[in-house]
Amino acid sequence: MIRFYNGKVLTLCGFATEITDSEVWVDGDSIIYVGEKRVDSPLFEREIDLKGNLLMPSFKNAHSHSAMTFLRSFADDLPLKEWLFDRVFPLEDKLTPDKVYHLTKSAVLEYLSSGITAAMDMYFFPDACAQANIDCGFRTVICSGVGGSAEGVKRLEREWKHFTKLNPLVSYSMGFHAEYTCEYELLKGIGELAQEYKAPVFTHNSETENEVAECRARYGMTPTQLFESLHIYDNGGGGFHCVYLDDEDVEIFQRRKLHIVSCPASNAKLASGIAPLCRYAEKGISLGLGTDGAASNNALDMFREMYLATVLQKLSCADASAMPAETVLKMATSGSAHAMGLTDCDCIDAGKKADLIVVDLNQPNMQPVNNIVKNLVYSACKQNVVMTMVNGRILYENGEFFVGDSVDNIYNNANRIVKEICN
Amino acid sequence: MIRFYNGKVLTLCGFATEITDSEVWVDGDSIIYVGEKRVDSPLFEREIDLKGNLLMPSFKNAHSHSAMTFLRSFADDLPLKEWLFDRVFPLEDKLTPDKVYHLTKSAVLEYLSSGITAAMDMYFFPDACAQANIDCGFRTVICSGVGGSAEGVKRLEREWKHFTKLNPLVSYSMGFHAEYTCEYELLKGIGELAQEYKAPVFTHNSETENEVAECRARYGMTPTQLFESLHIYDNGGGGFHCVYLDDEDVEIFQRRKLHIVSCPASNAKLASGIAPLCRYAEKGISLGLGTDGAASNNALDMFREMYLATVLQKLSCADASAMPAETVLKMATSGSAHAMGLTDCDCIDAGKKADLIVVDLNQPNMQPVNNIVKNLVYSACKQNVVMTMVNGRILYENGEFFVGDSVDNIYNNANRIVKEICN
Numbered sequence: 001m002i003r004f005y006n007g008k009v010l011t012l013c014g015f016a017t018e019i020t021d022s023e024v025w026v027d028g029d030s031i032i033y034v035g036e037k038r039v040d041s042p043l044f045e046r047e048i049d050l051k052g053n054l055l056m057p058s059f060k061n062a063h064s065h066s067a068m069t070f071l072r073s074f075a076d077d078l079p080l081k082e083w084l085f086d087r088v089f090p091l092e093d094k095l096t097p098d099k100v101y102h103l104t105k106s107a108v109l110e111y112l113s114s115g116i117t118a119a120m121d122m123y124f125f126p127d128a129c130a131q132a133n134i135d136c137g138f139r140t141v142i143c144s145g146v147g148g149s150a151e152g153v154k155r156l157e158r159e160w161k162h163f164t165k166l167n168p169l170v171s172y173s174m175g176f177h178a179e180y181t182c183e184y185e186l187l188k189g190i191g192e193l194a195q196e197y198k199a200p201v202f203t204h205n206s207e208t209e210n211e212v213a214e215c216r217a218r219y220g221m222t223p224t225q226l227f228e229s230l231h232i233y234d235n236g237g238g239g240f241h242c243v244y245l246d247d248e249d250v251e252i253f254q255r256r257k258l259h260i261v262s263c264p265a266s267n268a269k270l271a272s273g274i275a276p277l278c279r280y281a282e283k284g285i286s287l288g289l290g291t292d293g294a295a296s297n298n299a300l301d302m303f304r305e306m307y308l309a310t311v312l313q314k315l316s317c318a319d320a321s322a323m324p325a326e327t328v329l330k331m332a333t334s335g336s337a338h339a340m341g342l343t344d345c346d347c348i349d350a351g352k353k354a355d356l357i358v359v360d361l362n363q364p365n366m367q368p369v370n371n372i373v374k375n376l377v378y379s380a381c382k383q384n385v386v387m388t389m390v391n392g393r394i395l396y397e398n399g400e401f402f403v404g405d406s407v408d409n410i411y412n413n414a415n416r417i418v419k420e421i422c423n
Numbered sequence: 424m425i426r427f428y429n430g431k432v433l434t435l436c437g438f439a440t441e442i443t444d445s446e447v448w449v450d451g452d453s454i455i456y457v458g459e460k461r462v463d464s465p466l467f468e469r470e471i472d473l474k475g476n477l478l479m480p481s482f483k484n485a486h487s488h489s490a491m492t493f494l495r496s497f498a499d500d501l502p503l504k505e506w507l508f509d510r511v512f513p514l515e516d517k518l519t520p521d522k523v524y525h526l527t528k529s530a531v532l533e534y535l536s537s538g539i540t541a542a543m544d545m546y547f548f549p550d551a552c553a554q555a556n557i558d559c560g561f562r563t564v565i566c567s568g569v570g571g572s573a574e575g576v577k578r579l580e581r582e583w584k585h586f587t588k589l590n591p592l593v594s595y596s597m598g599f600h601a602e603y604t605c606e607y608e609l610l611k612g613i614g615e616l617a618q619e620y621k622a623p624v625f626t627h628n629s630e631t632e633n634e635v636a637e638c639r640a641r642y643g644m645t646p647t648q649l650f651e652s653l654h655i656y657d658n659g660g661g662g663f664h665c666v667y668l669d670d671e672d673v674e675i676f677q678r679r680k681l682h683i684v685s686c687p688a689s690n691a692k693l694a695s696g697i698a699p700l701c702r703y704a705e706k707g708i709s710l711g712l713g714t715d716g717a718a719s720n721n722a723l724d725m726f727r728e729m730y731l732a733t734v735l736q737k738l739s740c741a742d743a744s745a746m747p748a749e750t751v752l753k754m755a756t757s758g759s760a761h762a763m764g765l766t767d768c769d770c771i772d773a774g775k776k777a778d779l780i781v782v783d784l785n786q787p788n789m790q791p792v793n794n795i796v797k798n799l800v801y802s803a804c805k806q807n808v809v810m811t812m813v814n815g816r817i818l819y820e821n822g823e824f825f826v827g828d829s830v831d832n833i834y835n836n837a838n839r840i841v842k843e844i845c846n
Contacts, residue, residue, distance in 0.1 A: 069790075069791065070791060071793070072791070072793060072798070072801075072802060073792075073793045073794040073795075073797035073798045073801060073802065074793040074794070076747075076748060076794070076797045076801060077733075077743070077744050077745075077746075077747035077748060077797075078743060078744055079742065079743055079744050080743050083743065106787060106790060106791065107787075109787035109790075110787035110788055112787075113786065113787055113788070113806070265734070268734035268735070268737060268738050269733075269734050269737060269743065269801070270737075270743050271737040271738055271740070271741050271742055271743040271745070273738070273741075274738065294802070297801070297802075298797070298798070298801035298802040299788050299801065299802040299804070300788070301788065301802075301804065304730070307727070308734075310500075310692075311688070311691035311692050311731075312691070312738075314691060314692060314693075314694040315691050315694055315696070315697065315735075317694070318694050318696075319502065319694055320500070320501060320502055320503050320506060320692065320693050320694040321500050321501055321502050322500075322694070323500075324499070324500035325499060325500060362830075362834070363536065364529060364530075364532035364533035364535075364536055364830075365533050365536070365722050365723070365724065365805070367492075367529060367532075367834045367837055367838070368492065368493060368495070368529065368834065368837035368838040368840070368841040369496075369838060369841070370494075370495060370496045370497040370841060370845060371496040371497065371499070372496075374496035374499045374500075374721070375495070375496045375721070378495075378496060378499060378692070378720070378721035378722065379495060379496065379717070379720075379721040379722040379724075381722070381724065381726075381804050381805050381806065382788070382804050382805075382806045383536070383804065383805045383806040407785075407787075411785070411790045411791065414790055414791035415790070415791040415792060417791070418791040418792070418793060422793060
């Protein structure tokens with residue numbers, strides 16, 4: 001059993017953002033106590049003196065392609081089409097399960113250093129991805145990125161049966177890559193499968209203006225309206241990016257209680273646009289945040305996403321009060337967790353999974369202290385994350401990683417793969 | 424003498440962005456050698472094994488109000504006018520030289536942790552600000568923020584004579600707060616003084632649409648055109664922010680070789696807008712970057728500024744190839760240095776001042792390695808700064824500060840002041 005004491009605790013339960021001087025006990029994979037020091041306290045394996053620092057729920061990355069770390073800084077500052085078709089796609093053809101395994105581990109290190117404890121991961125070779133996460137002790141939600149012909153439906157059903165039982169750290173979400181990479185029969189089949197299994201479905205949705213225009217040309221409706229017509233969204237789920245939803249789309253998101261996972265850094269760097277998050281929030285739509293892959297961000301850093309999520313709204317709404325820090329912090333923690341189906345990892349409360357971070361407040365960017373929550377969104381960065389715990393295990397502490405493999409080994413493998421693929 | 428070896432060196436001299444395996448020697452306040460290992464090497468006081476990490480020129484912060492650290496996270500998510508008039512201005516009235524001294528030190532810590540070695544600082548009680556910088560060993564360019572009546576001209580002249588001779592770490596730039604806080608007679612006097620001393624002049628210029636509109640209403644011209652008509656810009660200088668320059672303004676900036684110091688984070692958070700940096704760059708105008716004060720950013724972090732400087736251009740130009748990483752890196756280093764008059768602190772070359780940083784490449788956000796320059800702009804963060812040297816002295820190394828005062832003392836003073844002023 002592990003005890004955290006002598007610090008501040010931000011539980012983020014419900015709508016609360018107040019900070020208390022509680023202590024927190026973790027037993028196995030779960031939080032078992034949050035409250036004042038007790039006289040009947042048990043024997044602890046480890047007692048962690050927070051020294052006034054902040055214990056809070058970890059960030060959850062609700063959209064990523066983890067193994068894309070090999071393309072970090074490989075093809076920046078290029079027009080979107082050239083980036084995707086001439087650079088990204090040809091190199092992805094060279095991936096193998098072994099390569100995805102090692103590259104995913106490289107991303108896991110970065111997640112941990114940024115206080116992220118789970119990613120919703122859509123990429124090639126999901127078995128290799130899941131195994132890398134299991135071996136590191138990291139939590140993952142494998143999201144199918146199926147595309148192409150109706151054959152994909154079988155894969156989706158096979159994956160569903162396989163991944164939902166694989167490991168406590170792994171869960172599965174039905175999904176497909178995007179409207180523009182799926183044949184109509186596949187989309188139709190996915191709708192039927194989702195109904196059969198009562199499964200939520202996630203996909204890239206309305207990331208660019210062009211994507212929506214092409215879908216309208218093909219089907220006479222937007223991607224969201226097409227998915228709705230095919231019953232894909234009958235059991236919930238949601239969209240990654242959602243930069244260009246029209247009013248009818250928004251109404252479908254409301255009615256179906258769909259999640260929007262915004263990726264502001266990726267949308268900015270690829271010049272896709274700014275998702276109107278304030279408009280979505282006003283409609284009561286559940287919002288989460290994702291980093292997208294390292295090829296288009298390029299960091300896997302939830303502090304960056306939070307900062308952009310608020311300041312881009314302030315810019316696009318021409319209103320400095322738009323999208324306050326508290327809302328954005330919820331997006332990066334419970335908002336993402338709920339999109340990912342990780343409802344037991346969303347806050348600090350007895351019975352919840354112990355997915356926690358310690359934030360160093362004794363750094364110049366967090367001083368002097370007027371408001372810790374605003375500091376987290378407007379001035380904190382990776383540097384402030386001094387501990388990351390996943391499922392009750394400390395995987396990152398004071399700059400060191402405990403992921404069952406050496407950091408040098410993970411870097412060397414990633415660089416070897418870069419040489420094999422990119423050069 | 425200090426020797427840096429066994430690492431990579433990015434000199435950023437001229438237009439170069441290539442990285443070599445050179446070593447670098449520092450003697451006193453200057454770089455004396457950049458090149459291959461030599462057989463005739465002298466005895467060194469210290470030899471620093473870079474272990475493959477990157478030595479590069481430090482960042483220079485060309486616009487800040489350092490002592491505003493006391494307002495970090497004090498009044499976020501508010502409309503601009505309420506923020507400024509109801510929150511910021513009344514509290515600034517409570518500042519004293521002693522308070523500015525301690526609050527400036529708090530900012531210096533953050534600069535160092537972000538790889539910044541100099542700030543162009545416009546704030547109340549410039550003597551206290553200069554002393555804090557001198558005591559820390561930090562470089563500062565005091566920029567006058569004079570406003571009000573023509574009396575200010577005398578202060579400006581007095582400051583000019585005082586600060587230009589004060590200390591090797593301190594230089595001075597003529598300046599004034601902004602058109603909207605200066606009476607016409609003061610602006611006229613500043614123009615005359617600038618001509619007398621052949622001095623460049625800096626000021627807040629066209630930060631908001633409203634500022635430009637009000638100036639037009641008052642004088643029938645933009646701030647830039649007004650300053651030009653009063654000979655304020657005859658000897659160079661430039662503007663902070665410059666979000667809303669019209670074509671004639673841009674032509675004045677070109678002709679007078681004025682610098683634009685962009686503050687993308689502050690402009691975003693206050694919903695002021697996005698400065699059209701691509702348009703300015705096309706016209707050959709010299710561009711630098713600044714953090715602005717901690718009240719409106721809220722971090723003092725050049726990695727954030729660089730990232731925003733490029734992605735906001737990509738968004739506003741709807742072009743993912745806009746404002747490439749190399750351009751932005753130059754803005755944050757030599758571009759800012761030149762705006763600040765620190766022409767001997769702009770790159771790594773024999774004879775230049777030793778204002779240097781070491782960037783840790785062995786962190787997950789910098790791995791695997793495809794392109795280090797792109798990594799610096801698109802994925803690096805404060806966490807990667809492992810050493811900051813100012814004027815030949817190491818003031819920050821591996822998380823520790825060497826600024827002649829304890830970190831605890833600086834935080835305690837800053838928090839005491841927050842209690843006195845903000846509560």
